[in-house]
Amino acid sequence: xxxxxxxxxxxxxxxxxxxxxxxxxxxxxxxxxxxxxxxxxxxxxxxxxxxxxxxxxxxxxxxxxxxxxxxxxxxxxxxxxxxxxxxxxxxxxxxxxxxxxxxxxxxxxxxxxxxxxxxxxxxxxxxxxxxxxxxxxxxxxxxxxxxxxxxxxxxxxxxxxxxxxxxxxxxxxxxxxxxxxxxxxxxxxxxxxxxxxxxxxxxxxxxxxxxxxxxxxxxxxxxxxxxxxxxxxxxxxxxxxxxxxxxxxxxxxxxxxxxxxxxxxxxxxxxxxxxxxxxxxxxxxxxxxxxxxxxxxxxxxxxxxxxxxxxxxxxxxxxxxxxxxxxxxxxxxxxxxxxxxxxxxxxxx
Amino acid sequence: xxxxxxxxxxxxxxxxxxxxxxxxxxxxxxxxxxxxxxxxxxxxxxxxxxxxxxxxxxxxxxxxxxxxxxxxxxxxxxxxxxxxxxxxxxxxxxxxxxxxxxxxxxxxxxxxxxxxxxxxxxxxxxxxxxxxxxxxxxxxxxxxxxxxxxxxxxxxxxxxxxxxxxxxxxxxxxxxxxxxxxxxxxxxxxxxxxxxxxxxxxxxxxxxxxxxxxxxxxxxxxxxxxxxxxxxxxxxxxxxxxxxxxxxxxxxxxxxxxxxxxxxxxxxxxxxxxxxxxxxxxxxxxxxxxxxxxxxxxxxxxxxxxxxxxxxxxxxx
Numbered sequence: 001x002x003x004x005x006x007x008x009x010x011x012x013x014x015x016x017x018x019x020x021x022x023x024x025x026x027x028x029x030x031x032x033x034x035x036x037x038x039x040x041x042x043x044x045x046x047x048x049x050x051x052x053x054x055x056x057x058x059x060x061x062x063x064x065x066x067x068x069x070x071x072x073x074x075x076x077x078x079x080x081x082x083x084x085x086x087x088x089x090x091x092x093x094x095x096x097x098x099x100x101x102x103x104x105x106x107x108x109x110x111x112x113x114x115x116x117x118x119x120x121x122x123x124x125x126x127x128x129x130x131x132x133x134x135x136x137x138x139x140x141x142x143x144x145x146x147x148x149x150x151x152x153x154x155x156x157x158x159x160x161x162x163x164x165x166x167x168x169x170x171x172x173x174x175x176x177x178x179x180x181x182x183x184x185x186x187x188x189x190x191x192x193x194x195x196x197x198x199x200x201x202x203x204x205x206x207x208x209x210x211x212x213x214x215x216x217x218x219x220x221x222x223x224x225x226x227x228x229x230x231x232x233x234x235x236x237x238x239x240x241x242x243x244x245x246x247x248x249x250x251x252x253x254x255x256x257x258x259x260x261x262x263x264x265x266x267x268x269x270x271x272x273x274x275x276x277x278x279x280x281x282x283x284x285x286x287x288x289x290x291x292x293x294x295x296x297x298x299x300x301x302x303x304x305x306x307x308x309x310x311x312x313x314x315x316x317x318x319x320x321x322x323x324x325x326x327x328x329x330x331x332x333x334x335x336x337x338x339x340x341x342x343x344x345x346x347x348x349x
Numbered sequence: 350x351x352x353x354x355x356x357x358x359x360x361x362x363x364x365x366x367x368x369x370x371x372x373x374x375x376x377x378x379x380x381x382x383x384x385x386x387x388x389x390x391x392x393x394x395x396x397x398x399x400x401x402x403x404x405x406x407x408x409x410x411x412x413x414x415x416x417x418x419x420x421x422x423x424x425x426x427x428x429x430x431x432x433x434x435x436x437x438x439x440x441x442x443x444x445x446x447x448x449x450x451x452x453x454x455x456x457x458x459x460x461x462x463x464x465x466x467x468x469x470x471x472x473x474x475x476x477x478x479x480x481x482x483x484x485x486x487x488x489x490x491x492x493x494x495x496x497x498x499x500x501x502x503x504x505x506x507x508x509x510x511x512x513x514x515x516x517x518x519x520x521x522x523x524x525x526x527x528x529x530x531x532x533x534x535x536x537x538x539x540x541x542x543x544x545x546x547x548x549x550x551x552x553x554x555x556x557x558x559x560x561x562x563x564x565x566x567x568x569x570x571x572x573x574x575x576x577x578x579x580x581x582x583x584x585x586x587x588x589x590x591x592x593x594x595x596x597x598x599x600x601x602x603x604x605x606x607x608x609x610x611x612x613x614x615x616x617x618x619x620x621x622x623x624x625x626x627x628x629x630x631x632x633x634x635x636x637x638x639x640x641x642x643x644x645x646x647x648x649x650x651x652x653x654x655x656x657x658x659x660x661x662x663x664x665x666x
Contacts, residue, residue, distance in 0.1 A: 008472035012458050012465070019460035184456035191425060192450045193473040193516075194442075348425065 001202070005195055009203035010210075017173075017211055027215050028222075031165040035223045038161075039154050048080035050124055053099035055090040057083030068105045073131035079124075100124055149230065151315050158229055159310040160283035162219060166212050166242070167249050167277060167303050171270050174208050174253030179266040182348065191347040201342060204257075205250050212246040213239075232317030238310060241323060244330040245306030251334045252302060254341035259349060277301040282308075305329045375434075376401040376520060376551050377422065382431035384417050391417040393575040394431070399568075401519075404542075404552040406566030408559070408652070410660050414575040415555040416453055416524055422553070423450055423522055435520075446475050449518035451509050453525045453555075457497050463508055464493045467515060474516035487511040487541055503534030510541060521545060523554045527561055539564060559653040569652070573660045583652055590658055591650035593626035598635075599644045609634055624650070 018024055054067055062083040064074045074081075082099055084090035094102045094113055100120035104111040112128060114121035181187045190200060223229070231238065256273070260266055280287065280294065281303035287295050298304045309326035312318035320327075375398035384392040392414045399405045407415045421428045424440055435444055457466055467484075471477045484490055487507045492500050500508065506526060513521055523542065527535040535558075542565055546552060556562050562569060563583050571579040571586070579586060598621045608614050612625040625631040628647065635642060 005473050008469050012461060012469045015465070016458055016460045181456075185452065185454055186456050186458060188425060189450075189452060189455045189457065190473075192423060192445065192448075192452075193470065194445045194475070195473050 001196070001199055006199050006203045006206070009195070009200060010207045013203065013207040014210065017207070027165075027169060027211075028218055031161050031215075031219045032222055034161050035154070035158055035219075036226065038157055039227050049078040050101065050120055051080050051082055051099045052124065053082050053084055053090045053093055053102045054105055055084040055087055055102070056105065058085060059083055068107065069103050069110065070128070070131045073103075073128050076127055076131070101128070103128070149232070154227055155229055155315060156311065157284070158223065158227070159314055160281075160307055162216055162242075163245060163281075163303055163307050163310065164278055164283045165219070166216065166246055166306075168274060169212055169215065170208060170246060170249035171253045171256065171274055173211070174204055174250055175256035175270050176263065176266050178204065178254075178257030179260050180263055182346075183261040183263060187347045197345050197347070198342065201254055201345060205247075205254060208250045208253070209243070209246045212250070213243065216242055216246075229314075231314050233313035233319065237318075237320050237323070238313050240320070241306065241309045241313060241327065244327050244334070245302065245310075248302035248306070248330045248333040248337065251337035251341060255337045255344070258341045258344035259346055261349070277303050280304070281306075302330055302333050305333075375399055376436060377553075378432075378434040378437075379418075379422060380432040380434070382418065382421060382433065383429045384414075384421055384426070385429045390575055392421065392428075395572070395575070395577050397570050397577060397580060399520075399551055399553060401551050402546075402549045403567040404546055404554060404565050406562040406569045407553065407555040407572060408557075408562055408569060408656060409555075409572035411557075413572040413660075415572055417575075418572065419522055419524055419553060419555055423448065425450075446516060447519045449513035449516060449521045451506075451513040451521075451523045451526055453528070455509070459496075459498060461497055462494045463489060463497050463500065466497050466508075467511065470512050470515050476517055478515055478517045483511050483514060486544060487514075488537070501534075503530055503537065506530060506534070506538055507541065510538070514545065518550065520551045520553070523552060525555055525557065527556070527558055535561070559651060559656055563652045571656065571659055579655070579659055586655045587650050587652065591624060591654040593624055593650070594628050595648050595650055595654065596623040596625060596628070596631055596635075597621070597646045597648065598623070598640065598642075603640065606635075606638060606640060624654075 054062060054069065060083050062081050064081060067074055067081065073079075082093075084093065087104070090099075090102050091113070093099045094115060097115065097118060100114075100118060101124035102113040110128075110132070112125070114125055178187070187200075220229075252273075256266065256269055278284075280298040281301050282298075283303070287298060305326040309318075309323035309330075312323050312326075377399045379398070380396050382392055382395045383390065395414075395418055397405070407418065409415045417426070420426045422433055424444060433440055435447070458469070461469065467480060471480065484493060487510055489504075489508060489511055492504050492508075497505075497508065510523075510526065513523070526542070527538055530538065539561065542552070542554075546565070552565075554562070554565060566583060569579075569581060569583055569586055570577045579590070581589065600616070600618075600620050603621055606621070608623065609625075609631065611627065612623050612631055614621060614623045623631060632642070635645075
């Protein structure tokens with residue numbers, strides 16, 4: 001291996017990335033926009049989880065204290081009330097899941113409707129019926145709150161979005177780009193030089209890792225200025241975990257890039273891998289309570305281990321020793337993918 | 350004491366006797382080269398040698414196996430069987446340091462200028478050419494700092510040629526270098542290739558352009574259906590396969606024309622071509638048959654005649 005050749009390609013690839021303004025800009029804007037969007041949606045007090053239709057009301061926009069429905073139900077948090085002029089219009093909306101629950105305005109006894117199979121309707125029915133029971137008749141319960149610092153939803157989500165961006169950038173930035181290079185003859189031209197496959201793949205990988213860490217740092221700083229994320233653990237440990245994550249994801253990209261000249265096929269394979277990884281690695285939602293086989297299946301994705309380690313450090317204040325198993329798995333995945341990628345790699349097939 | 354005899358070469362460049370003796374040893378030998386893709390044989394037991402300091406032209410119709418042959422020799426694709434010797438030895442790790450390639454179709458890393466791309470490729474080799482000399486020879490100065498995907502076709506081919514020469518190669522492969530170029534750009538490229546030859550480098554050229562082959566090549570190998578069907582210098586091939594001259598007559602009013610058994614002829618859409626070794630006899634016969642010779646032309650045969658004679662006139666694609 002000649003370091004000069006590796007460095008030359010590293011620099012050339014980075015120049016390509018930084019000069020491609022559209023791709024460069026998108027790499028920063030994409031995670032920033034998602035974080036900003038979710039920050040706005042979940043950050044304020046106007047967030048609603050349920051939509052309840054009420055009728056008959058002349059305007060769609062209704063004021064809660066004007067509604068002739070049980071007061072406790074009207075004051076329940078996270079419910080948005082939507083008015084309908086007629087019952088037919090309201091039923092149509094409920095039937096098509098535009099609203100989760102439907103209440104007819106008027107004195108007791110109250111009429112309500114729901115979709116039998118809609119989970120949100122089921123929950124709202126419980127809330128609605130509970131709101132009709134006088135407080136003195138309620139079963140005795142004692143309310144407690146968790147102590148310690150509150151982990152906002154955006155604090156939980158933020159590392160997921162950064163890791164997801166890292167995953168897409170690693171898989172597409174290596175997997176897709178190398179296939180494109182193979183198709184249009186860039187790899188063939190490089191093969192005609194003394195450059196070895198190991199030097200080429202190492203340069204691709206190092207360049208992508210550098211770009212991933214650079215993007216991560218810029219996006220983190222930009223988002224932190226707006227949302228003031230709290231990191232319970234060490235930033236250095238966090239950076240190390242992200243580095244291991246970028247290594248494993250980039251090496252997975254190299255496996256996908258090792259063969260093939262069809263960009264369409266590469267796109268299909270990349271989608272086939274990246275979408276399940278995004279949904280099952282707890283980027284957007286937790287898999288707590290999901291069937292065992294789903295949680296087991298999620299373990300094959302490097303993103304799962306990366307996110308678990310990052311959230312342990314960021315939200316729980318875990319140290320390096322606590323995330324040792326995740327780091328070990330990411331390292332093993334990196335070695336395995338590199339071995340497969342290097343053995344399968346072809347310059348022109 | 351070594352006596353050096355000066356020989357004036359074809360292009361006026363000066364070659365010493367020692368160099369001439371060196372030229373007798375093949376720089377590259379191809380022996381029984383075969384390349385199969387599944388059940389299809391793209392290259393079928395091809396053998397030839399290339400002497401140092403010469404230009405070998407590989408000619409052939411589309412799909413004849415030229416590019417496959419050249420890419421196997423370049424070590425881009427592996428052969429199915431056969432042997433390729435460079436300086437009498439199997440090609441080793443250093444082979445790629447010794448060769449330069451201008452591919453028929455290729456792309457380069459995007460968002461790099463011509464100069465940056467040259468610097469990048471320069472860093473991939475052990476020995477490198479003088480960049481300024483190369484820039485001057487290939488006339489790259491005017492677009493040196495433009496992105497490499499924003500230059501014209503002629504500029505691009507000169508640039509690709511410069512990349513092929515960046516490691517000062519002994520052996521240069523040019524795969525259809527002038528395809529798609531306008532006449533000015535083509536002749537400009539030929540001038541540069543002549544300059545490369547004058548430096549004593551060995552060239553392997555594939556082309557469809559017979560004028561290009563006749564102008565640049567010292568030796569020709571004509572391929573068809575994956576095999577080499579004729580080899581020799583352009584002059585030898587013409588003499589061997591298309592001796593004499595070609596008399597061309599417009600085809601109007603030639604219904605009664607009778608051909609002499611000694612002359613070969615072919616009836617084309619709007620003309621008749623008569624290949625003859627006896628021009629006087631042929632013309633005398635035409636006059637005797639009262640053929641109007643007003644629009645008659647006589648031309649010497651060229652490589653295209655050889656090519657068409659050996660590979661036929663039917664379309665391959």
